[in-house]
Amino acid sequence: MIEERGAGDLSERFCAAWEALGGEAALAESAAAAVAEVARRLQEAGAKKIVYWQDERLEAAGLERALGALPLEARPWDGAGGIAFAAAADAGITWADAAVAATGTLMVAADIGAGRSVGLLPPWHICFVRAEDVRLSRSEAWRALLARRGGRMPSALHMVSGPSRTADIEMDLAVGVHGPGRALAVVLRGGA
Amino acid sequence: MTRGFVRRSLAALEDPSLRRAVRFATDRLRSSKARAQAEFGDWEALRRRGEEIRSRTMRNLGRYLDEFAEKVRQAGGQVHFAADAEAAASIVRGLARRYGVKLAVKSKSMLSEEIRLNEALAADGVEAVETDLGEYIVQMAGETPSHIIVPALHKDRRSIAALFSRIAGEPVPDDTPSLTAFARGRLRELFLQAGMGITGCNFGVAETGSVVIVTNEGNGRMVTTLPRVQVTLMGMERVVPTLEDLDALLELLPRAATGQATTSYVNIMTGPRRPGEGDGPEALHVVIVDNGRSGLLGGKYEAALHCIRCGACMNVCPVYRQVGGHAYGWIVGGPIGSVITPLFEGMEGFGDLPQASSLCGACYEACPVRIPLHDLLIQLRADDAPKGPSLKGESAAFRLWRWLMASPRRYRLALRLGRLAQAPVKRGGRLRWGPPPLNRWLAGRELPALPRRTFREMWPELEKEAPADD
Numbered sequence: 001m002i003e004e005r006g007a008g009d010l011s012e013r014f015c016a017a018w019e020a021l022g023g024e025a026a027l028a029e030s031a032a033a034a035v036a037e038v039a040r041r042l043q044e045a046g047a048k049k050i051v052y053w054q055d056e057r058l059e060a061a062g063l064e065r066a067l068g069a070l071p072l073e074a075r076p077w078d079g080a081g082g083i084a085f086a087a088a089a090d091a092g093i094t095w096a097d098a099a100v101a102a103t104g105t106l107m108v109a110a111d112i113g114a115g116r117s118v119g120l121l122p123p124w125h126i127c128f129v130r131a132e133d134v135r136l137s138r139s140e141a142w143r144a145l146l147a148r149r150g151g152r153m154p155s156a157l158h159m160v161s162g163p164s165r166t167a168d169i170e171m172d173l174a175v176g177v178h179g180p181g182r183a184l185a186v187v188l189r190g191g192a
Numbered sequence: 193m194t195r196g197f198v199r200r201s202l203a204a205l206e207d208p209s210l211r212r213a214v215r216f217a218t219d220r221l222r223s224s225k226a227r228a229q230a231e232f233g234d235w236e237a238l239r240r241r242g243e244e245i246r247s248r249t250m251r252n253l254g255r256y257l258d259e260f261a262e263k264v265r266q267a268g269g270q271v272h273f274a275a276d277a278e279a280a281a282s283i284v285r286g287l288a289r290r291y292g293v294k295l296a297v298k299s300k301s302m303l304s305e306e307i308r309l310n311e312a313l314a315a316d317g318v319e320a321v322e323t324d325l326g327e328y329i330v331q332m333a334g335e336t337p338s339h340i341i342v343p344a345l346h347k348d349r350r351s352i353a354a355l356f357s358r359i360a361g362e363p364v365p366d367d368t369p370s371l372t373a374f375a376r377g378r379l380r381e382l383f384l385q386a387g388m389g390i391t392g393c394n395f396g397v398a399e400t401g402s403v404v405i406v407t408n409e410g411n412g413r414m415v416t417t418l419p420r421v422q423v424t425l426m427g428m429e430r431v432v433p434t435l436e437d438l439d440a441l442l443e444l445l446p447r448a449a450t451g452q453a454t455t456s457y458v459n460i461m462t463g464p465r466r467p468g469e470g471d472g473p474e475a476l477h478v479v480i481v482d483n484g485r486s487g488l489l490g491g492k493y494e495a496a497l498h499c500i501r502c503g504a505c506m507n508v509c510p511v512y513r514q515v516g517g518h519a520y521g522w523i524v525g526g527p528i529g530s531v532i533t534p535l536f537e538g539m540e541g542f543g544d545l546p547q548a549s550s551l552c553g554a555c556y557e558a559c560p561v562r563i564p565l566h567d568l569l570i571q572l573r574a575d576d577a578p579k580g581p582s583l584k585g586e587s588a589a590f591r592l593w594r595w596l597m598a599s600p601r602r603y604r605l606a607l608r609l610g611r612l613a614q615a616p617v618k619r620g621g622r623l624r625w626g627p628p629p630l631n632r633w634l635a636g637r638e639l640p641a642l643p644r645r646t647f648r649e650m651w652p653e654l655e656k657e658a659p660a661d662d
Contacts (some may be wrong), residue, residue, distance in 0.1 A: 021456070079470025083418070087384065103454040112468035116417040120410065139439045153400050153462040155267075156416065156472055161454045164410040166372065168326035168342060170213070170349050171220050174372040177325055178379065179410025179457065 010101040011131045011187045017104025021162025022175055023183040027131075031061035034186045038126055039066045041184065042091060050074040051086045051122065052093035054113030058128065061188075063093065077115040092118035092180075096129040096160075097148055098141040099185075105138065105161045106185060107145055109154035116156055125180040127160070131189040197544045201519040210346050214338075214516040217345045218507040224451025225504060225558070232447060242444045242561040245437045246498035249429075250489060256398040256431045257480065263401025267463025269476035274307075280481045281312035284390070284423055287477055288318045291421050293387035297379075299405065299412040300324040301392030302340060302501065303425045303481055305523040306536070309390070320390065323379050323411040325372065332359060338517035340524060341449050341503040346516055379411070389415030389473065393426035394500070395441060396478070399434045402462040403478060406445060408455045416461055422473035424461075426480050429497040441500060448502040448560035484536045492571055496531050498561045505555035505565060511548050520545060527555035527565040531572065539576055546572035583629070604648070611642050 015025035028034035042050065050067060052058060054076045067074035075085055086092060094114065096106040106127050110116045119125045135141040138159075146153070164179030175181040204210055229235040249256060261271040274280035280303075288296065296313065298304065298320055310320045310331075322331040326343035330336060333355055337343030344352070353366035356374050364374050391412060395404040403424045405412040416422050432438045446452040465472035488494050506512045506526030517525035521542065522533040530545040546569045555565040596606045617625040618641045626634050633639070 077470060081470075083384075083471060087380070105454055105458075110465070110469060110472060112466075112470075115470045116413065117471050120413050120417055137439075138442065139436060142435060142439070153267075153402055153460065155461065155463055155466050155469060157460040157462075158413060159454070159458040159460070161456050163456065164408070165456050166325045166409045167450075168324070168329065168344055168409075169352055169368050169371055171217050171342070172349075172368040174368045177372050177376055177409045177411075178323070178383075178414050 009131075010134045010136060011189065013101040013136075014099050014104060014134045015185070015187060017101065018106075018162060018183075018185050019104075021104050022165070023104070023162040023185055025185045025187065027187050027189060029190050031188055034128060034188050035061050035063050035066045038063075038093070038184075038186060039070055041126075042067075042072065043070055045090070045124070047090040047124070048072050049085070049089040050091050050093065051077055051082065051089040051118050053077050053095060053115070053118055055095050057095050058093065061128070077113060077118050079115070082115065083117050083121070086115070086117040086121045089122040091124035091126055092120070092122040093126045094119040094128075096127050096185075097133065097145045099129045099134040099187075100138050100141045100159075101134050101136050103138065103161055105141070105159050107141055108158045108160055109145065109149070110156040110158075111154060116158070119158065119160070120179055123176060123180055124182040124184070125160070125163075126184045126186065128186045128188060131187055134187065196521050196541070197519060197548050200521055201515040201548070204515040204519045209348060210516055211514065213346055213348060215513060217339070217342055218513050221341070221450060221503070222507045222558075225448055225507070226451075228447040228451040228453060231453075232443070238440065238443055239560055239562050241440050242500075243498070245432070245440060246500075246561045247495075249431060249433060249437075250494055250497055252433075253428065253431065253489060256433055257428060259398040260396050260401060260431050261478075261480070263398065264396075264403075264463070264476075264478050265401075267401045268466070269401070269463045269478055272477060272479045274479055274481045274483070276483050277307040277481075280307040280425065280479055280483065281309050283477075283479050284309055284425075285312055285316055285318075287421065287423055288313060288316060288388060291387060291475075293318055293421065295382065295386045296320045296388040296390050296423075297323050297382055297386040297415045297419065298327075298390040299392065299407065299415045300327055300343075301390065301425050302523055303392055303427050304390065305336070306483065307425070307481065309425070321379075321382050321386075323383070323415060324407075325375050325409060325411075328375060328379065329355065332356075336518065337523070338525070339503060339506060340501055346518070379414075383414045383418050386415075386419045388421045388423060389419035391415055391422065391424045393424050393430050393478075394445065395432045395438055396426050396430050396480075397432050397435060397438050397460075400460075400462055402460045403476075404432075404438065404442075405457075405459045405461070406442070406455050407457050407459070408450075408452075410457055412459055413457055416459065416473065417471050420474050422461075422464065422476045424476070424478045426478055428480050428482050428485050444560040445500050445502055448500075448504040448558070488535060493531070493535055493568060495563045496528070496535060496568060498563050499528050499532070500561060502560055504558040504560060508554040508558045510550055510552060510554070520548075527569070528563070531565060531568045534572055534576075539572075543576045546570075546576065607642065607646060611644075614641050 098107040163175040163183045166177040313320045329344040339345040349366045356364040394406045464476040512526040520529045534542040553566045623639045
């Protein structure tokens with residue numbers, strides 16, 4: 001299921017960089033395994049409220065079904081009315097169009113059904129990305145993202161590298177000051 | 193000429209906890225940057241690329257700004273041009289009135305300080321709250337930022353805890369997680385209530401019409417996700433031609449600022465929210481501000497516009513490291529502040545800032561886009577020079593100096609007289625006292641005494657030992 005870390009490929013490099021920034025990473029061999037891993041971690045953390053993108057990739061991975069089996073309240077992002085719920089949620093689940101292995105960066109694009117609030121307001125951001133969408137550099141990842149979107153930039157592209165952080169008080173690092181303090185990246189290998 | 197810098201820096205020099213904090217923070221930032229540069233590899237090539245991008249942008253600034261504005265409009269945003277600070281502030285005031293805004297939340301914007309936006313909005317009864325943790329601390333304390341990356345660098349945790357306890361009406365512990373959690377809770381409410389989000393702009397991409405904001409805390413995302421209206425303040429020199437150019441500058445900025453390969457968040461925003469999207473601003477206004485910048489284009493100070501506001505020059509500056517940011521008297525301190533403050537705010541009030549440099553060139557070495565800061569400082573001194581010497585008797589002293597130096601005989605005589613004169617105040621090879629104005633200098637420093645024999649006096653013997661030329 002969740003495989004041992006070997007040497008080398010871009011997914012592993014991404015995970016190492018993401019973890020070095022204080023994020024958590026999981027490599028999964030299938031969409032089903034990825035969703036099961038997320039469900040396990042949500043349960044372990046005692047999460048009560050979950051908000052997630054209305055996204056065909058999350059749907060195809062069977063996220064809704066997996067969350068439905070858990071003792072928690074899970075709601076898809078449904079626009080402006082969902083802000084209050086997202087602000088009260090324990091975790092928000094999104095999907096990155098691309099990732100940068102060199103810096104440990106997820107490229108999270110806003111869209112219909114894909115609210116900016118979901119990966120921002122809850123204290124825990126969980127984000128899926130396909131292994132084939134992990135590129136070495138930022139510019140390669142941009143190209144992949146723009147190709148998928150017909151060359152048009154999304155209204156908001158958030159390049160996310162680990163949890164929210166600050167060192168404004170005596171240069172002492174603290175996470176979760178405005179954005180999520182906990183950030184989980186789930187990399188899907190072998191198609192979704 | 194005012195001696196404002198000297199007065200302000202004396203206050204800083206007499207504050208040991210400030211000096212400790214400044215030294216600690218700048219040491220940390222500097223060593224992180226050095227590590228990040230080494231890890232990157234060919235940092236020098238990247239710096240040259242950064243310099244090339246910035247100077248190409250300035251050469252064609254009009255064209256790139258037109259392209260940027262056009263692309264912002266195509267994406268559904270609105271663009272306003274402001275000639276000066278007053279015009280910029282009044283555009284934002286007008287927008288606040290138009291949208292009925294009473295509370296605005298702000299992510300970090302040095303430009304908003306430059307145009308005194310908070311005061312302007314307050315005059316209309318609009319409250320503008322800073323949400324970057326450091327800026328929030330500084331605003332609540334009624335102070336101003338002392339470093340562009342670490343605004344509250346001059347404040348220690350005890351004073352921050354005291355400040356937060358006063359706001360909370362109950363004790364807030366002084367550990368970092370408690371202080372951070374307090375600010376998070378407090379500001380979260382404001383993000384949800386505010387009618388307007390005001391942001392700065394690290395870069396504006398001409399090719400796509402995107403506004404780019406680089407942050408670690410995520411407050412830049414909050415102010416562009418929750419309020420109905422987004423106002424982005426952009427200095428006209430912030431434009432970047434293409435995404436490819438942006439990529440290079442995004443390699444440089446975080447490494448130079450904090451030693452990070454990337455910040456936690458880089459937000460690229462292209463227009464307001466689109467039909468069907470549930471959050472993000474319904475309206476996006478980009479206010480492009482000149483306020484003295486265009487006057488530098490094509491002139492000898494154009495390179496000052498290349499600055500990407502990383503703060504690296506401050507962290508290495510032997511002057512900034514002693515006195516901190518407030519001594520500079522304006523919103524940007526350190527070497528770049530000593531250059532742009534007199535250029536933007538006038539030589540009358542700030543003509544002494546270019547003197548606050550040893551011209552060691554550490555700032556140039558640190559600058560990720562290779563701005564020759566030391567050259568600009570010398571140029572500013574030269575421009576200021578026709579107004580006459582800053583100290584009484586300075587020109588007489590230099591006339592005497594020239595007279596002595598112009599003749600080997602007089603120079604030798606002066607050395608001999610100097611040796612006689614120093615005898616009563618010389619101890620252990622050092623001078624312990626000197627006549628004014630030397631006494632002020634000696635109060636904090638040592639000056640080696642003239643040697644018993646100078647090199648010139650030894651030369652006749654040395655010459656005999658030297659091997660003869662072929």
